[in-house]
Amino acid sequence: MRRAVVSLLFALAAFASHAQAVRVGSKADNEGALLGQIVLQVLRHEGIPVVDRTQLGPTSIVRRALVNGDLDVYPEYTGNAGFFFHRETDPAFRDPRRAYALAASLDLAANRLVWLAPAPADNHWAIGVRGDVARTARLATLDDFSRWVRAGARVKLAGSAEFVESDAALPAFQQAYGFTLRGDQLLVLAGGDTSATIKAAAEGISGVNASMVYSTDGAIAVTGLTVLDDPRHIEMVYQPAPVVREDVLRRYPAMRAPLEAAFRSLTVERLRRLNARTQIDGEDAGKVAADYLRQEKLLP
Amino acid sequence: MSRRLALPVVVLCTVGLLAALALPFAHVAPNRLLSGEARSPHAWMLALAWVMLAAASWERWPRGVSVACTAVFAVALPWLLANDASLWLATARATTRVQAGAGFWTMWLSAGLLLLDRLRAWRPAWRVTTWAAVAGVTVVSAGMGRFDDVAVVREFHAQHDAFVDALLIHLRLSASTLLIALVIGAPLGFQAWRARRAGGALVGVLAFLQTVPSLALFALLIGPFAWLARQWPALGALGFGGTGAAPAVFALVLYALLPVVRYTMTGLDAVPADTREAARGLGMTRWQLLARVQLPLGWPVLLAGLRIVAVQTIGLAAVAALIGAGGLGRFVFLGIGQGATDMVLLGTLAIIGLALAVDLLFQGLLAWTERRA
Numbered sequence: 266m267r268r269a270v271v272s273l274l275f276a277l278a279a280f281a282s283h284a285q286a287v288r289v290g291s292k293a294d295n296e297g298a299l300l301g302q303i304v305l306q307v308l309r310h311e312g313i314p315v316v317d318r319t320q321l322g323p324t325s326i327v328r329r330a331l332v333n334g335d336l337d338v339y340p341e342y343t344g345n346a347g348f349f350f351h352r353e354t355d356p357a358f359r360d361p362r363r364a365y366a367l368a369a370s371l372d373l374a375a376n377r378l379v380w381l382a383p384a385p386a387d388n389h390w391a392i393g394v395r396g397d398v399a400r401t402a403r404l405a406t407l408d409d410f411s412r413w414v415r416a417g418a419r420v421k422l423a424g425s426a427e428f429v430e431s432d433a434a435l436p437a438f439q440q441a442y443g444f445t446l447r448g449d450q451l452l453v454l455a456g457g458d459t460s461a462t463i464k465a466a467a468e469g470i471s472g473v474n475a476s477m478v479y480s481t482d483g484a485i486a487v488t489g490l491t492v493l494d495d496p497r498h499i500e501m502v503y504q505p506a507p508v509v510r511e512d513v514l515r516r517y518p519a520m521r522a523p524l525e526a527a528f529r530s531l532t533v534e535r536l537r538r539l540n541a542r543t544q545i546d547g548e549d550a551g552k553v554a555a556d557y558l559r560q561e562k563l564l565p
Numbered sequence: 566m567s568r569r570l571a572l573p574v575v576v577l578c579t580v581g582l583l584a585a586l587a588l589p590f591a592h593v594a595p596n597r598l599l600s601g602e603a604r605s606p607h608a609w610m611l612a613l614a615w616v617m618l619a620a621a622s623w624e625r626w627p628r629g630v631s632v633a634c635t636a637v638f639a640v641a642l643p644w645l646l647a648n649d650a651s652l653w654l655a656t657a658r659a660t661t662r663v664q665a666g667a668g669f670w671t672m673w674l675s676a677g678l679l680l681l682d683r684l685r686a687w688r689p690a691w692r693v694t695t696w697a698a699v700a701g702v703t704v705v706s707a708g709m710g711r712f713d714d715v716a717v718v719r720e721f722h723a724q725h726d727a728f729v730d731a732l733l734i735h736l737r738l739s740a741s742t743l744l745i746a747l748v749i750g751a752p753l754g755f756q757a758w759r760a761r762r763a764g765g766a767l768v769g770v771l772a773f774l775q776t777v778p779s780l781a782l783f784a785l786l787i788g789p790f791a792w793l794a795r796q797w798p799a800l801g802a803l804g805f806g807g808t809g810a811a812p813a814v815f816a817l818v819l820y821a822l823l824p825v826v827r828y829t830m831t832g833l834d835a836v837p838a839d840t841r842e843a844a845r846g847l848g849m850t851r852w853q854l855l856a857r858v859q860l861p862l863g864w865p866v867l868l869a870g871l872r873i874v875a876v877q878t879i880g881l882a883a884v885a886a887l888i889g890a891g892g893l894g895r896f897v898f899l900g901i902g903q904g905a906t907d908m909v910l911l912g913t914l915a916i917i918g919l920a921l922a923v924d925l926l927f928q929g930l931l932a933w934t935e936r937r938a
Contacts, residue, residue, distance in 0.1 A: 294902045321889035333791035335807040460904025544903045
């Protein structure tokens, strides 16, 4: 019995040294898996002990885990801070620099969480139109799209229930650009993700020729969709940034510089390309992240 | 309906025949996201094969003939698909994918069920041998890279290391859940059986827990579990926290308790009341009665219950991926997000295979205990 207790204590001691390791999380979606791997591998290369908790789950779960001290770092989008702090209408979240500054200050004050510098890529909701349709109708921005819809064009847009109903998505676009899509001009896929709606538009399923997209979607390139610009900046800015618990950053201050360098290099085009490798070619996110970091000379 | 051809054979061979003729055998997709064109190059040949399988199952032939034919067909079908895939991919772009179609899956499933039906009359040892042979040949062919050109197998190769990890984690989650549910549930069931009224209330509470959606339960558990881990850092050091295996197993145990308690109660009822009275009359104490009469006689019922709980838990454990516990559910949810049907299939097929294997294990255990009893 005593021997069992002693060995248990030894095991606990061994684990306790392991407990100082940084627990790296990420969201479970395609881009989350990739960004989580980038954080994980950068830290590993710095010689910081890590525990891989990437692809943890949906935003609600991952965010709660970080706030509760169950995770130490994970990549989050600046615009989501608008939802966390119920400031969705704040114009600051429509400007990249101010969005980041506001997210960082709010989260530091409320939860002792530090937002490191974000990637330039802005992954917001947008509307994509089939390439051939965009060319013949000369559609480049949402203003063009609005004119086109009001002229009575044959349009059918595929989107998730969330995209069609959320005040941050389609209703906001319609109000700002002055167009309205009738019920028969919408195809609503209840739990649909962008891959499903993009597929519908690319293949013209049930006459669909437009789709909700995320601006960094990997599926955009292969399906030949044209992503419409949002010149009025209706959408909040969603730049991915590593969010770290302040005490962990104090313990490992060396993590800041390499993480910020890795994220600084992520432009929209690059993120689209990387997303396409995991989503369209089915490669493993870990391998894609490693290739990228080596290519960018961020890792040897 | 002649007595010469068993009903399951008629039904399954008809389903197989229709699947061969009417459902697509394979799809050739330009890439992982877009759906492909359907192709069924062997429709008539496969239809003929089903007619022959039905003929081989005629009662006047020895059973071995139909078993052998069905087993060969079940093994040959994936080979055929892989052959087509290699042929088509040789002249296609690198992103092209050949996916198994609804016709293939329906025929494969029908062949498996037909084999199951044909083997019913045989002794367990022969049954296991036949299944092992079919599975063995398929697994060895897969290991030799025969099926590498089929999309599901390509997903497996892209995710190879992650897959092995996920499989082990899935097994670990399910096994710990089963063990904990048994350790807690069996005594609970015993108490509930002794005190009927309290038992009814307990079963009511457990039944209510079954109705709580798993994702909601996970979200509720994060706070308290993270708090516990903060209070006792040693627990946190062991990997106990608001996300990961701890809340996942906790939730799975809650879902598994109801069947364990119910089957324990049923198992204890396996001994009729007058037999129990007689044993008590012989001077047995309550515990002797439990240990010498009720457990040996009720054990098969409890084991049959555990078999059902095990299969249920393996299926439910897929949801654990939503709270960072990993497991095979990872592929299902990532696949849904990527719009990659084949990745969803990879996770789903692995879960089904695991459930079937565990089910077989429990069947073996049951047969063994019943032989000893």
